[in-house]
Amino acid sequence: MTVAVSGANGFTGRFVCAELQRRKIPFVALLRPGSDVSWMAAREIPVRFADLTESHQLAEHLRGCRALLNVASIGFGAAPSILQACHSAGVRRAVFVSTTAIFTQLNAGSKTVRQAAEAAILASGLQTTILRPTMIYGTPGDRNMIRLVQWINRWPVLPVFGNGRSFQQPVHVTDVAWSVVQALESPATIQRQFNISGAEPLTYNEVVRITAQALGRRTRRLHIPAQPVVSLLNFTEGLGITLPVKAEQILRLNEDKAFRHAEAQETFGYAPIAFQEGIRQEVSLFRAGRDGLSD
Structure with a gap:
């Protein structure tokens, strides 16, 4: 069947x-x-x-x-x-x-x-x-990390709204796909819920640094206080003006997003790759113009 x-x-x-x-x-x-x-x-x-x-x-x-x-x-x-x-x-x-x-x-x-x-x-x-x-990344089609990759690859300065110390825990798309199929094949997952996160939480500043290293680029972070920008965006959004960045995106960037995946590890053997390895793979695909599914 x-x-x-x-x-x-x-x-x-x-x-x-x-x-x-x-x-x-x-x-x-x-x-x-x-x-x-x-x-x-x-x-x-x-x-x-x-x-x-x-x-x-x-x-x-x-x-x-x-x-x-x-x-x-x-x-x-x-x-x-x-x-x-x-x-x-x-x-x-x-x-x-x-x-x-x-x-x-x-x-x-x-x-x-x-x-x-x-x-x-x-x-x-x-x-x-x-x-x-958590936030899924892994190829130039991810709509998440690829935006950061493209910016760092092109510009020497990256605006960061806030202090960049909030935790992120991106998860590679192949780890998510493996988990979906493995959960199906594991009866112990029935009637259960699992967080599927990256190997370890990283601050946004660390995510930027590791991504820049993968690209071989030097990037200077320009920290901008988040709240005034959020207030301005809320005002413009209230007027119906559409800008490339939304207030909610900045607020999300400054919200800790670290999630343990110990239950998934213990129940069905979940073992995600490190962000350093995952972003190197994405950068390689980005430079080669590939989608990661052609192999």
């Missing part, structure tokens, strides 16, 4: 597909209608099209599957539909990817949606596992 992967076309989802192929686990990708499937055709990945908010449609495509790996974001309100589809299709086992952002102290718009989704998953009666990655 095959495994269904929702969100298979996303950044993390593509690596989950690669991990399933590496382990020779049969699976099918669930994609939104109209998605580009050219890369999947090249890798001979079977595809089914379904809207995750349409439970009846989704259930039809889940029939005959032994499990669901839901890598698609649960921050858009589709969790109840997905759970209903699993019940209708007789899929009892599911692994859901959430995020450690549910623990933020900020009033992020998606926080309550994700918390409600997790509550629904836990109360669903299915055999579920919830994985909560």
Whole structure:
């Protein structure tokens, strides 16, 4: 019996597909209608099209599957539909990817949606596992660390809003993908939730320093008091003016985001790579113009 992967076309989802192929686990990708499937055709990945908010449609495509790996974001309100589809299709086992952002102290718009989704998953009666990655990075397609890589590669000075001492714990995308599949194959993860974080917490200043070293660049950090900038951005956002940086992003940068992954290590052998190694890999792919999935 095959495994269904929702969100298979996303950044993390593509690596989950690669991990399933590496382990020779049969699976099918669930994609939104109209998605580009050219890369999947090249890798001979079977595809089914379904809207995750349409439970009846989704259930039809889940029939005959032994499990669901839901890598698609649960921050858009589709969790109840997905759970209903699993019940209708007789899929009892599911692994859901959430995020450690549910623990933020900020009033992020998606926080309550994700918390409600997790509550629904836990109360669903299915055999579920919830994985909560920290900030995911690893290739030029990550939309996170690549922005810092590009800036440091181009400019000798980096503006830092705040003192740069808040903790970050980026996790490599291959570690997340491995965890998703390993959790599926580990019965001890059923009815459990796990934080999936990088090897160790680092201050933002350390992240900048290590990234600059990987690039072979000298970078001077220009620290700018965060609160005046946040106030200014809140004002401009209230006027409907869109700027490249949002107030919430600066507040998040100055919030500690260090999370222990000891439970994942003890339960299913999770052992993430060090940030120094992960960012070296990303820099190498960045310079080679590769996506990390072509090998």
